[in-house]
Amino acid sequence: MTEKTIIRPEPLVIERHFDAPRAIVFQAWTTADHMKNWFSPEHFTTPEAVIECRPGGRFDLCMQAPDGQKFWNHGRFIDVVENESLSFEAGAHVDDSGNAPFAVRTFVTFTDDGDGSLMSVRQEYEIYDESAKAMIGGAPEGWRTTLDKLEHEVARING
Amino acid sequence: MLNESPSLDRVFHALADSTRRAMVERLALRPMSVSELASPFAMSLPAVMQHLAVLEESGLVRSHKAGRVRTCRIDTETFGRVERWTADCRSEWEGRLDKLEDYVNTLKGQQK
Numbered sequence: 670m671t672e673k674t675i676i677r678p679e680p681l682v683i684e685r686h687f688d689a690p691r692a693i694v695f696q697a698w699t700t701a702d703h704m705k706n707w708f709s710p711e712h713f714t715t716p717e718a719v720i721e722c723r724p725g726g727r728f729d730l731c732m733q734a735p736d737g738q739k740f741w742n743h744g745r746f747i748d749v750v751e752n753e754s755l756s757f758e759a760g761a762h763v764d765d766s767g768n769a770p771f772a773v774r775t776f777v778t779f780t781d782d783g784d785g786s787l788m789s790v791r792q793e794y795e796i797y798d799e800s801a802k803a804m805i806g807g808a809p810e811g812w813r814t815t816l817d818k819l820e821h822e823v824a825r826i827n828g
Numbered sequence: 829m830l831n832e833s834p835s836l837d838r839v840f841h842a843l844a845d846s847t848r849r850a851m852v853e854r855l856a857l858r859p860m861s862v863s864e865l866a867s868p869f870a871m872s873l874p875a876v877m878q879h880l881a882v883l884e885e886s887g888l889v890r891s892h893k894a895g896r897v898r899t900c901r902i903d904t905e906t907f908g909r910v911e912r913w914t915a916d917c918r919s920e921w922e923g924r925l926d927k928l929e930d931y932v933n934t935l936k937g938q939q940k
Contacts, residue, residue: 712874732873771867798854807872
């Protein structure tokens with residue numbers, strides 16, 4: 670195998686306040702039925718989700734585009750601390766030689782914030798292909814519209 | 829050359845974006861599915877699909893759907909049109925420079 674340069678673009682960091690206890694937000698992140706209601710960008714849906722909320726457990730989600738195309742994202746939980754934090758590694762598309770061309774780790778923390786809670790998402794990237802780096806550009810907007818849906822879902826759970 | 833202007837507008841518009849150029853570079857390696865192209869950034873999918881639509885409209889990229897997978901590839905014919913356009917511009921200039929060289933040589937001859 671040839672030596673590859675690892676590119677580490679600037680991590681993506683997003684924070685959001687919720688008018689709900691952090692246990693509710695944590696629940697929305699760690700239950701498949703809830704994830705199906707929000708974990709996809711605007712105009713997309715999440716028809717399928719397998720969430721095994723424990724270290725090493727599956728974090729598999731299927732996003733469906735408006736035109737019907739389905740995109741599976743396979744991941745694994747790295748660490749889970751109930752109502753406090755969770756992290757997962759996004760599944761890479763493994764190429765023919767068995768190499769994953771990238772790694773994405775997502776760290777989510779939940780803290781109290783006044784009457785509600787503050788959620789922070791930090792996403793770190795390792796890329797082995799310079800041209801793949803450009804694809805990160807759309808991630809902040811995708812996350813923003815996704816977290817808008819999370820806000821609705823949290824409000825719905827919270828009653 | 830003029831008749832191709834509208835389609836060249838779309839081609840150069842499509843290429844006037846670094847993300848779309850990066851997508852073209854990746855597709856130049858080999859055909860890829862949309863999900864592979866968007867990897868590893870699931871949240872970028874909407875943006876990637878929008879960029880792909882622009883690339884397809886320009887003719888630089890073609891895609892076909894087999895089952896649930898849409899595969900994208902470079903359309904070399906469109907790249908050929910871009911190449912011909914730049915080659916035409918270059919040969920036009922080279923022609924003029926050749927004439928200039930001849931003219932300078934003529935002047936030199938007259939001064940002797």
